[in-house]
Amino acid sequence: MKYEIVPVTPFVQNCTVLWCEKTRQAAVVDPGGDLAKIEAVLSRNGLTLEKVLLTHAHIDHAGGTAELAEAHEIPIEGPEYEDKFWIDALPQQSMMFGFPTAKQFTPDRWLNEGDEVSVGEETLQVLHCPGHTPGHVIFFHQGARLALVGDVLFNGSIGRTDFPKGDHATLIQSIKTKLWPLGDDVSFIPGHGPMSTFGAERKTNPFVKD
Numbered sequence: 764m765k766y767e768i769v770p771v772t773p774f775v776q777n778c779t780v781l782w783c784e785k786t787r788q789a790a791v792v793d794p795g796g797d798l799a800k801i802e803a804v805l806s807r808n809g810l811t812l813e814k815v816l817l818t819h820a821h822i823d824h825a826g827g828t829a830e831l832a833e834a835h836e837i838p839i840e841g842p843e844y845e846d847k848f849w850i851d852a853l854p855q856q857s858m859m860f861g862f863p864t865a866k867q868f869t870p871d872r873w874l875n876e877g878d879e880v881s882v883g884e885e886t887l888q889v890l891h892c893p894g895h896t897p898g899h900v901i902f903f904h905q906g907a908r909l910a911l912v913g914d915v916l917f918n919g920s921i922g923r924t925d926f927p928k929g930d931h932a933t934l935i936q937s938i939k940t941k942l943w944p945l946g947d948d949v950s951f952i953p954g955h956g957p958m959s960t961f962g963a964e965r966k967t968n969p970f971v972k973d
Contacts, residue, residue, distance in 0.1 A: 764906065767779070767780045767808070769801055772826065772862065773860075778791065778794055778824075780805065781885075781911075792911050793816075795823040795825065796827045798830060818842060818899060818915075819895065820842055820850045821926075823954075824954065838871035839871050841880075842900050846897065848927075848928075849898075887904045888902070888903045888904075890903065892942070894922065894932075894934025894937045899913055910942065910949050915937060916964060916971070917955060921935075943961060
Protein backbone atom coordinates (compact mmCIF):
# COMPACT_ATOMS: atom_id res chain seq x y z
CA MET A 764 0.00 0.00 0.00
CA LYS A 765 1.20 3.48 -0.88
CA TYR A 766 0.23 6.83 0.59
CA GLU A 767 0.82 10.55 0.25
CA ILE A 768 0.07 13.13 2.93
CA VAL A 769 -1.66 16.28 1.68
CA PRO A 770 -1.74 19.16 4.22
CA VAL A 771 -5.07 20.97 3.82
CA THR A 772 -7.04 23.86 5.36
CA PRO A 773 -5.67 26.75 7.45
CA PHE A 774 -5.30 24.18 10.26
CA VAL A 775 -2.71 22.25 8.17
CA GLN A 776 -4.57 18.99 8.61
CA ASN A 777 -2.90 15.82 7.31
CA CYS A 778 -5.31 14.53 4.69
CA THR A 779 -3.95 11.24 3.32
CA VAL A 780 -4.37 9.64 -0.08
CA LEU A 781 -4.03 5.85 0.25
CA TRP A 782 -3.84 3.52 -2.70
CA CYS A 783 -3.43 -0.07 -3.75
CA GLU A 784 -0.38 -0.40 -5.98
CA LYS A 785 -1.87 -3.30 -7.94
CA THR A 786 -5.24 -1.77 -8.82
CA ARG A 787 -4.40 1.97 -8.54
CA GLN A 788 -7.62 2.39 -6.60
CA ALA A 789 -7.47 4.98 -3.85
CA ALA A 790 -9.19 6.32 -0.77
CA VAL A 791 -8.92 9.82 0.64
CA VAL A 792 -8.77 9.93 4.43
CA ASP A 793 -10.10 13.13 6.05
CA PRO A 794 -10.62 15.53 3.12
CA GLY A 795 -11.01 18.68 5.19
CA GLY A 796 -10.75 21.05 2.23
CA ASP A 797 -8.40 22.31 -0.51
CA LEU A 798 -9.78 19.65 -2.82
CA ALA A 799 -7.67 20.83 -5.77
CA LYS A 800 -4.56 19.69 -3.88
CA ILE A 801 -6.11 16.27 -3.33
CA GLU A 802 -7.20 15.97 -6.96
CA ALA A 803 -3.66 16.82 -8.07
CA VAL A 804 -2.25 13.88 -6.08
CA LEU A 805 -4.83 11.53 -7.60
CA SER A 806 -4.06 12.74 -11.11
CA ARG A 807 -0.28 12.71 -10.74
CA ASN A 808 -0.31 9.10 -9.54
CA GLY A 809 -2.90 7.84 -12.05
CA LEU A 810 -5.37 6.86 -9.32
CA THR A 811 -9.07 6.09 -9.35
CA LEU A 812 -10.79 7.36 -6.22
CA GLU A 813 -13.19 4.74 -4.83
CA LYS A 814 -14.17 6.08 -1.40
CA VAL A 815 -13.73 8.65 1.35
CA LEU A 816 -12.68 7.47 4.82
CA LEU A 817 -13.21 9.63 7.90
CA THR A 818 -11.56 9.37 11.29
CA HIS A 819 -13.91 11.97 12.80
CA ALA A 820 -16.11 14.87 11.79
CA HIS A 821 -14.39 18.07 12.86
CA ILE A 822 -14.41 20.70 10.10
CA ASP A 823 -10.69 20.47 9.25
CA HIS A 824 -11.04 16.71 8.67
CA ALA A 825 -14.50 16.47 7.11
CA GLY A 826 -15.26 19.85 5.55
CA GLY A 827 -14.66 18.76 1.95
CA THR A 828 -16.22 15.32 2.28
CA ALA A 829 -19.61 15.89 0.68
CA GLU A 830 -18.18 17.86 -2.25
CA LEU A 831 -15.49 15.26 -2.99
CA ALA A 832 -17.88 12.32 -2.70
CA GLU A 833 -20.45 13.97 -4.94
CA ALA A 834 -17.87 14.91 -7.57
CA HIS A 835 -16.60 11.32 -7.85
CA GLU A 836 -19.91 9.58 -7.03
CA ILE A 837 -18.24 7.51 -4.33
CA PRO A 838 -19.27 6.32 -0.86
CA ILE A 839 -18.27 7.79 2.47
CA GLU A 840 -17.18 5.36 5.19
CA GLY A 841 -16.80 6.48 8.80
CA PRO A 842 -16.66 7.78 11.38
CA GLU A 843 -18.54 5.94 14.15
CA TYR A 844 -22.18 6.98 14.66
CA GLU A 845 -21.50 9.00 17.82
CA ASP A 846 -19.93 11.71 15.63
CA LYS A 847 -23.21 12.34 13.80
CA PHE A 848 -23.80 15.53 15.76
CA TRP A 849 -20.50 16.91 14.45
CA ILE A 850 -21.49 16.09 10.85
CA ASP A 851 -24.85 17.79 11.38
CA ALA A 852 -23.00 20.85 12.67
CA LEU A 853 -20.55 21.14 9.74
CA PRO A 854 -22.25 24.28 8.31
CA GLN A 855 -22.00 25.96 11.72
CA GLN A 856 -18.41 24.76 12.16
CA SER A 857 -17.44 26.24 8.79
CA MET A 858 -18.93 29.62 9.72
CA MET A 859 -17.28 29.60 13.15
CA PHE A 860 -13.78 28.98 11.79
CA GLY A 861 -14.08 30.94 8.54
CA PHE A 862 -13.98 27.89 6.29
CA PRO A 863 -15.82 27.55 2.97
CA THR A 864 -19.39 26.42 3.61
CA ALA A 865 -19.36 22.70 4.36
CA LYS A 866 -22.31 20.48 3.49
CA GLN A 867 -23.90 18.00 5.82
CA PHE A 868 -23.93 14.38 4.67
CA THR A 869 -24.84 10.92 5.85
CA PRO A 870 -22.04 8.35 5.60
CA ASP A 871 -22.85 5.37 3.42
CA ARG A 872 -21.33 3.26 6.17
CA TRP A 873 -20.89 4.06 9.83
CA LEU A 874 -17.82 2.25 11.17
CA ASN A 875 -17.47 0.23 14.36
CA GLU A 876 -14.73 -1.48 16.34
CA GLY A 877 -13.57 -4.58 14.47
CA ASP A 878 -14.77 -3.48 11.04
CA GLU A 879 -12.52 -3.56 8.00
CA VAL A 880 -12.32 -1.15 5.08
CA SER A 881 -10.89 -1.96 1.68
CA VAL A 882 -8.81 0.12 -0.72
CA GLY A 883 -8.44 -1.80 -3.94
CA GLU A 884 -7.11 -5.17 -2.78
CA GLU A 885 -5.72 -3.75 0.48
CA THR A 886 -7.53 -4.03 3.81
CA LEU A 887 -7.34 -1.80 6.88
CA GLN A 888 -8.64 -2.58 10.35
CA VAL A 889 -10.94 -0.14 12.13
CA LEU A 890 -10.56 0.65 15.83
CA HIS A 891 -12.95 2.90 17.73
CA CYS A 892 -10.85 5.38 19.72
CA PRO A 893 -13.11 7.91 21.46
CA GLY A 894 -11.96 10.79 23.62
CA HIS A 895 -11.17 13.59 21.16
CA THR A 896 -14.63 13.01 19.72
CA PRO A 897 -17.01 10.23 20.77
CA GLY A 898 -17.12 8.62 17.33
CA HIS A 899 -13.44 8.85 16.41
CA VAL A 900 -11.97 5.82 14.61
CA ILE A 901 -8.48 4.99 13.41
CA PHE A 902 -7.33 2.87 10.46
CA PHE A 903 -4.54 0.29 10.69
CA HIS A 904 -2.79 -1.54 7.84
CA GLN A 905 -1.10 -4.65 9.21
CA GLY A 906 1.22 -5.25 6.26
CA ALA A 907 2.56 -1.71 6.13
CA ARG A 908 2.61 -1.39 9.93
CA LEU A 909 0.91 1.96 9.43
CA ALA A 910 -1.89 3.62 11.38
CA LEU A 911 -3.89 6.72 10.50
CA VAL A 912 -4.91 8.07 13.89
CA GLY A 913 -6.57 11.41 13.18
CA ASP A 914 -6.50 13.60 16.28
CA VAL A 915 -6.10 10.81 18.84
CA LEU A 916 -2.30 11.00 19.08
CA PHE A 917 0.37 13.37 17.81
CA ASN A 918 4.15 13.44 17.74
CA GLY A 919 4.76 14.61 21.32
CA SER A 920 1.16 15.37 22.19
CA ILE A 921 -2.44 14.10 22.20
CA GLY A 922 -5.78 15.33 20.91
CA ARG A 923 -7.76 18.09 22.59
CA THR A 924 -10.61 17.01 24.82
CA ASP A 925 -12.26 20.37 25.53
CA PHE A 926 -14.73 20.09 22.65
CA PRO A 927 -18.32 18.89 23.19
CA LYS A 928 -18.36 15.22 24.24
CA GLY A 929 -14.56 15.10 24.50
CA ASP A 930 -13.11 13.29 27.50
CA HIS A 931 -9.47 13.22 28.58
CA ALA A 932 -9.57 9.94 30.53
CA THR A 933 -11.32 8.22 27.64
CA LEU A 934 -8.70 9.49 25.18
CA ILE A 935 -5.82 8.21 27.31
CA GLN A 936 -7.55 4.84 27.60
CA SER A 937 -8.03 4.70 23.82
CA ILE A 938 -4.34 5.33 23.23
CA LYS A 939 -3.10 2.83 25.78
CA THR A 940 -5.60 0.03 25.13
CA LYS A 941 -6.18 0.38 21.37
CA LEU A 942 -3.01 1.87 19.87
CA TRP A 943 -0.17 0.52 22.00
CA PRO A 944 -1.14 -3.17 21.52
CA LEU A 945 -0.65 -2.74 17.75
CA GLY A 946 3.11 -2.62 18.35
CA ASP A 947 5.95 -0.20 19.04
CA ASP A 948 7.12 -0.53 15.44
CA VAL A 949 3.91 0.92 14.00
CA SER A 950 4.36 4.26 12.25
CA PHE A 951 1.43 6.62 12.42
CA ILE A 952 0.09 9.55 10.46
CA PRO A 953 -1.45 12.04 12.90
CA GLY A 954 -4.08 14.59 12.03
CA HIS A 955 -1.50 17.37 12.32
CA GLY A 956 2.27 17.54 12.40
CA PRO A 957 5.01 15.01 11.64
CA MET A 958 4.74 11.25 11.73
CA SER A 959 6.14 9.16 14.58
CA THR A 960 5.97 5.61 15.92
CA PHE A 961 4.00 4.22 18.82
CA GLY A 962 7.25 3.09 20.41
CA ALA A 963 8.73 6.58 20.29
CA GLU A 964 5.60 8.07 21.85
CA ARG A 965 5.58 5.48 24.62
CA LYS A 966 9.11 6.54 25.50
CA THR A 967 8.93 10.33 25.13
CA ASN A 968 5.36 11.66 24.86
CA PRO A 969 4.72 13.40 28.22
CA PHE A 970 0.98 12.72 28.07
CA VAL A 971 1.11 8.95 27.53
CA LYS A 972 4.65 7.70 28.07
CA ASP A 973 5.11 4.49 30.06
